[in-house]
């Protein structure tokens with residue numbers, strides 16, 4: 001459906017998009033995430049035709065899009081900066097793209113009705129957009145983007161400023177909706193929660209390049225590099241010397257998977273893989289703090305030497321602050337990280 005071949009965009013000396021290769025299959029939902037300034041919006045704008053390439057190609061359905069204007073690319077856009085038209089009512093907003101495509105009045109009316117049903121706002125045609133809540137406006141923007149039946153739907157921060165509870169509900173709705181419609185989606189978000197819940201595949205960007213691409217569970221369980229691990233919020237990263245299935249670290253010897261890369265490495269221990277055991281051999285760990293996180297508690301452990309280690313523990317297993325404990329590591333939660341440079 002969509003292919004980027006060495007897509008490059010430069011602003012002055014800086015490459016906002018640096019020779020990016022990416023494919024999105026029919027019916028696939030791909031979420032691009034990454035820190036601010038990593039090139040996510042530039043990627044979307046380049047695909048939409050809002051940003052010219054300095055190198056490489058964008059292909060849609062196999063056809064090179066060089067010189068093809070935005071409105072001829074057959075893509076639907078729901079962008080942060082493409083707000084609803086305040087002077088038009090809900091129906092007028094949703095019908096906008098249809099009118100541009102020369103649809104007749106009756107067809108417009110029917111399609112608007114269908115889309116408002118679809119996004120959960122049946123009968124809202126005559127409402128003023130200024131009278132809608134943030135979540136309702138987001139739904140109208142989505143209906144507007146979907147109305148002309150785009151072959152590719154592109155979303156930039158689709159859940160933008162909405163509060164946590166509402167985003168979580170909308171993400172589930174969006175995922176169901178895209179599944180039902182068979183829409184191909186390329187979305188950009190800085191929110192990992194949204195990306196992981198929405199996507200069939202996530203693409204993590206760094207400095208205009210792809211740092212990692214994979215199914216949500218794959219990226220989550222096997223971050224490719226320290227950059228990706230830290231971006232996902234994992235802080236248990238330490239220097240290690242890996243020999244066979246054992247890593248030597250300031251945290252002691254840690255078991256690693258059999259096929260782990262060898263030698264001097266960086267090591268990630270997911271907090272869920274740290275278990276508390278009785279102190280068997282000195283030096284012990286000290287419980288520095290405990291943070292309640294709903295279904296579990298994050299316990300920060302201070303070793304005799306080296307950086308602190310976070311453990312994610314069930315509520316009933318939490319030791320008191322100041323307690324001296326031993327730790328044990330679960331191999332499945334230990335990841336030997338690759339190099340940072342993609």
Ligand SMILES: Nc1ncnc2c1ncn2[C@@H]1O[C@H](COP(=O)(O)OP(=O)(O)OP(=O)(O)O)[C@@H](O)[C@H]1O
Nearest residue numbers: 011015016034035036037038039040041042043190
């Ligand atoms: N029109 C422009 N002129 C100059 N530099 C630009 C322009 N647009 C983007 N940039 C730069 O290109 C880089 C990538 O920007 P981009 O907006 O694609 O990042 P982003 O990942 O979408 O960030 P955010 O999450 O903050 O929206 C940034 O360094 C940005 O400052």
